[in-house]
Amino acid sequence: MSHFTYRKRVLHAEDVPLPAIAEAAGTPVYVYSATALREHFQAVSGAFGEHPHLVCYAVKANSTLAVLRLLAEQGSGFDIVSGGELARVKAAGGAPGKTVFAGVGKTPEEMAQALAAGILFFNVESPEELELLDAVARAQGKRAPFALRVNPNVDARTHRYIATGLKTSKFGVPFEEAHALYARARKMKGLEAVGLDCHIGSQITLTSPFKAALTKMGALYKELQAQGHALRYLDVGGGLGITYTEETPPSAEEYARTLLGAVGKLGATIVFEPGRSIVGNAGVLLTRVLFRKKTPARQFVVVDAGMNDLMRPALYEAHHGFKPLVQRRGKEVEVDVVGPVCESTDVLARQRALVLPQQGELFAFMSAGAYGMSMASNYNSRPRPAEVLVDGGAWRVVRERERVEDLWRGEHP
Numbered sequence: 001m002s003h004f005t006y007r008k009r010v011l012h013a014e015d016v017p018l019p020a021i022a023e024a025a026g027t028p029v030y031v032y033s034a035t036a037l038r039e040h041f042q043a044v045s046g047a048f049g050e051h052p053h054l055v056c057y058a059v060k061a062n063s064t065l066a067v068l069r070l071l072a073e074q075g076s077g078f079d080i081v082s083g084g085e086l087a088r089v090k091a092a093g094g095a096p097g098k099t100v101f102a103g104v105g106k107t108p109e110e111m112a113q114a115l116a117a118g119i120l121f122f123n124v125e126s127p128e129e130l131e132l133l134d135a136v137a138r139a140q141g142k143r144a145p146f147a148l149r150v151n152p153n154v155d156a157r158t159h160r161y162i163a164t165g166l167k168t169s170k171f172g173v174p175f176e177e178a179h180a181l182y183a184r185a186r187k188m189k190g191l192e193a194v195g196l197d198c199h200i201g202s203q204i205t206l207t208s209p210f211k212a213a214l215t216k217m218g219a220l221y222k223e224l225q226a227q228g229h230a231l232r233y234l235d236v237g238g239g240l241g242i243t244y245t246e247e248t249p250p251s252a253e254e255y256a257r258t259l260l261g262a263v264g265k266l267g268a269t270i271v272f273e274p275g276r277s278i279v280g281n282a283g284v285l286l287t288r289v290l291f292r293k294k295t296p297a298r299q300f301v302v303v304d305a306g307m308n309d310l311m312r313p314a315l316y317e318a319h320h321g322f323k324p325l326v327q328r329r330g331k332e333v334e335v336d337v338v339g340p341v342c343e344s345t346d347v348l349a350r351q352r353a354l355v356l357p358q359q360g361e362l363f364a365f366m367s368a369g370a371y372g373m374s375m376a377s378n379y380n381s382r383p384r385p386a387e388v389l390v391d392g393g394a395w396r397v398v399r400e401r402e403r404v405e406d407l408w409r410g411e412h413p
């Protein structure tokens, strides 16, 4: 169920009319629904029932402290990809002991911080990383718990920019090399193999790629155990898709049934790393129309949010619904919704049929909770948007709009 619905023609977030937030907090502004975040978390976590499991929310999807805090309160663990994300998890009250650390380029400092913080395990992505982690751990007199991120060579059937499980991907180690690497790691005194990991991509809308990957991973897990590696965790990554327009991703139940069907009998604790499926449809980006502009070829609508605020359309050719905060009747025309940024790719919504937007009218980019604010930049010296969290009939600013002075903080002219 969506928590962004029209009531008497006015778009609401839960019980709060969105125009009220836009007027008070200004635009562009991200608005999140606390109830949606809780429901999405409970749906994925609950779908695994009694089977031992841990949800490690993928911080990169939305790293705002208020979002992390809310999920930590629900019992979530975290999947991080940098020292900065670890710092955010700690600042938000998240448990390092429920945190896993992935990424192909961890620095020695990041490894040392994560080890000192006592994270659950490292997802190691190369032989050289394994060597370095061993050295960092021995310097602290510890054994670093790790899982090898293995590339199952499965086509996730998603946009090529967000597929990560193919042979040609920079992520993970080749499936065929896993045995040798675990054997090598066993001889390193600074390492302890605790699990096996994969992540095949993002915005996956079919169960078949998960099934194919996990069937391979499950067999490998068994073989490694038989060779005497005392693995306890099978980390299946994230990637469950959401509905932006017409997509029909598997439900949390179907997803869990698929995973448990493939690996439910291993006796492993299933770790999974959902990002988009928790925050994507829990957030919208509000924007105001600045100008309309008609050329012989196109009707443009220029809004005050740009690709620096919401990069997904420019980066992945992604589609976000674009809805008026107050519905009006009238004849629909085809428009291109563009931002103010000086780039031809700054088109946020292409060829949409809308009642011709008026100057000053307010709109929402839908499904903008994931990879929205966390990818926002200051390109064109644009301060990043504010963020608001709605809970029932209440709302509060959880991140202030950046001020222009913030734009040159740390600079020495």
Ligand SMILES: *Cc1c(COP(=O)(O)O)cnc(C)c1O
Pocket: 058, 060, 061, 079, 102, 103, 199, 201, 202, 203, 237, 238, 239, 240, 273, 274, 275, 276, 277, 370
């Ligand atoms: C990005 C990422 C995720 C989250 O992916 P979603 O598609 O947002 O669920 C999980 N694990 C790893 C290793 C990632 O890089």
